[in-house]
Amino acid sequence: MLDKHKHLMHPLPQKEVLKRLLVYTAAHKKMIAAAMVLLIGGTAADLAGPILVQIFIDDYLTPRNLAAGALTALASAYLFLYAGSAVMNYFQSYMFQKIALAIIQQLRIDVFEKVEKLGLSFFDQFPAGGLISRITNDTEQVKELYITVLAIFVQNIVFLVGIFAAMFYLNPQLAAFALFILPVILCVIFLYRKYSAVYYAEMSEKLSDLNARLNESIQGMAVIQMFRQERRMNREFSGINQSHHNAWLKSMKLDGLLLRPAVDLISILALILVLTYFGITSFDSPVEIGIIYAFVNYLDRFFEPVNQIMQRLSLFQQAMISAGRVFRLMDHDEPGPVQKPKKDLKIQDGNIEFSRVSFSYTEGERVLKDISFQVKKGEMLAIVGHTGSGKSSIINALMRFYEIDAGNILIDGHSVDTFPENELRKNIGLVLQDAFMFTGDMKSNINLYDQSISEKKLLQAVKDAGAETFIQKLSGGLAHEVGERGSTLSTGERQLLSFARTIVRDPRILILDEATASVDTETETEIQKALERAREGRTTIAVAHRLSTIRNADHILVLKEGSIAEEGTHETLIAQKGIYERMYRLQKGGG
Structure with a gap:
């Protein structure tokens, strides 16, 4: 402590x-x-x-x-x-x-x-x-x-x-x-x-x-x-x-x-x-x-x-x-970052810009150093790097889970702290590596008891997430009871449910924080198909462990010790023969 x-x-x-x-x-x-x-x-x-x-x-x-x-x-x-x-x-x-x-x-x-x-x-x-x-x-x-x-x-x-x-x-x-x-x-x-x-x-x-x-x-x-x-x-x-x-x-x-x-x-x-x-x-x-x-x-x-x-x-x-x-x-006074909302400010396109952002969890130990990048509606930005390089910290800063030390984060040209909190949460969808499930049935874990989500929309989200096949095999289907923390489901099944939970809310911005790192190849394929469908018309940021899942990203950032070491497309980064190329070669088994 x-x-x-x-x-x-x-x-x-x-x-x-x-x-x-x-x-x-x-x-x-x-x-x-x-x-x-x-x-x-x-x-x-x-x-x-x-x-x-x-x-x-x-x-x-x-x-x-x-x-x-x-x-x-x-x-x-x-x-x-x-x-x-x-x-x-x-x-x-x-x-x-x-x-x-x-x-x-x-x-x-x-x-x-x-x-x-x-x-x-x-x-x-x-x-x-x-x-x-x-x-x-x-x-x-x-x-x-x-x-x-x-x-x-x-x-x-x-x-x-x-x-x-x-x-x-x-x-x-x-x-x-x-x-x-x-x-x-x-x-x-x-x-x-x-x-x-x-x-x-x-x-x-x-x-x-x-x-x-x-x-x-x-x-x-x-x-x-x-x-x-x-x-x-x-x-x-x-x-x-x-x-x-x-x-x-x-x-x-x-x-x-x-x-x-x-x-x-x-x-x-x-x-x-x-x-x-x-x-x-x-x-x-x-x-x-x-x-x-x-x-x-x-x-x-x-x-x-x-x-x-x-x-x-x-x-x-x-x-x-x-x-x-x-x-x-x-x-105890330790609230999360406080919003300073402007009246009626809405997220329209979901364009994201990081402008010289620095961030630390504890004073004097910066995990992000002068980070700048842009990603626009319909584009997919991938973030890769070794453990501790600051990948998840970018997501934490964007989600306003923590206050940044310096710089600015903009959405549609407005500082992220000027949006009402409800507007941010409603328009930013997050899929984590460890998908958390609540005690209840499958349906309540997807709609989180939001009665405004229609049955038709929920079923479409299940289908788009690739979760339809395994849910149909369960006794009761969407009424199937989920154990504490989803203990009755496999890691891949929990991840598919988490993906359905996110896209059923139709967010403008989609964030995947190593969403495929702990799943099998078959589930990874399902998530990749779902991602291809979900990213259309949305701003997408994917923190990736498996580089094979981000080959089609419009832009890739390679982080090293909290700074951007390389950036470009998959092909240009491979041609540079730097950090990304070595990581990709090691994962492919090329030694």
Whole structure:
């Protein structure tokens, strides 16, 4: 990973993360308000129970005042409050969960939209597995934050406030004394957050590394097995897995020390304090048993939400780290080249001109140096050269996948960055060496779910691409299901489908980036026939590996180390006996 992406690994301050997470709640203000009303009502009903019991003990049971009417009313009120609390808590919990799911749904859409807008330079340099980990694992952790953490925090904080209100109602002096418990608990929470943030950040990074290595291994499984690299890959994967395991162990030790045991100890000390207080008080004046019961009950209830909050602090820390990683990705500013479109500018003929174009992927390492050429409508330009000479970089620059360093690229006399992006994409058709197929049927892989493409036009494109014969042999024809990345198809079949996908859109400009490099001779012949039909009336640029496929090109550029070393037709270049002639002779087997 390059230096400019290292900041993506650094955690965001938790205050900033929490503030941004709460921004997502703004769209649900009304439902949150309704849920809060139900929460307060349910909490009040729940906390009123011990007070009713205290009244029963002190006012009726102890003095043996067992009036049937009063006891019936008291029992009815207790049952009504219990039922009301259950109903209100159910609906407030449901509403908080519904809000949480809606928020995480929007967050996933936002992060995916952001990733789609990043330039190809980002995907070239950032591990795919790490990116997938952010969009899936990290957003899943954020979902847990909203569903099982923030909602519980809100509910329990309201519950704690209610408990203190009830305790002050029973005994203001002892309740005020009990407030000193809070700083001790807050101190435990502070220590836990301080150390767990480090451990959970390490865990998230190791999980990202695991996903990246797993993705790489699955993609390159054929190479791994062919070169018998299973043992090495297993060893490296085990090392990363062990690091992730060690980070988990650290967090578990911290949880075991600062979560339940620490809170339980504080709870026992608080209970001893309360009983001691009532014991000392009883020497001077009688103590009402009902108040002791209610106070101990509230004290016990006080530590129940504290325990719930503490137990979810681990989830909170994980989710905050994950949310920070997601927001880092959403904040990353690495878009593709920005268009400066002129109103109503259209590509008419598709004439292309490169004027002294220089380009580099990384600063100071130019892969194209002062490139100039022209190709007009109806003409075919072929670009050849050894590996790393800059052939594909010309295509990347023309397609506006990357911004050029110097010079200008013109289409119909207008700079390429002045066309609306839709106009460029609609009128430039690209066939790559590695034809990518989506999961779905043959038809959807050709029209890409564009309903404006008629069935007649689609079938004609299939025929023109030379894909008709093999599609007819498949069960279901165009409805035949294509596996992930086209795994059920041969390389040649995927290439023919890719060619059909391109020409069905009738682009003004046709680009082939080593489209025949990985196919068999028969498929190459089909693509050559399709190309002859497709290039009529279009501007065509073909990056070629096999020189036999470009003999009929109107003009050929030979690149060497990012510069044009030779140019001309096939015959003139052969006569020059230079780089092109040597390459052609070697491919023909002439030594």
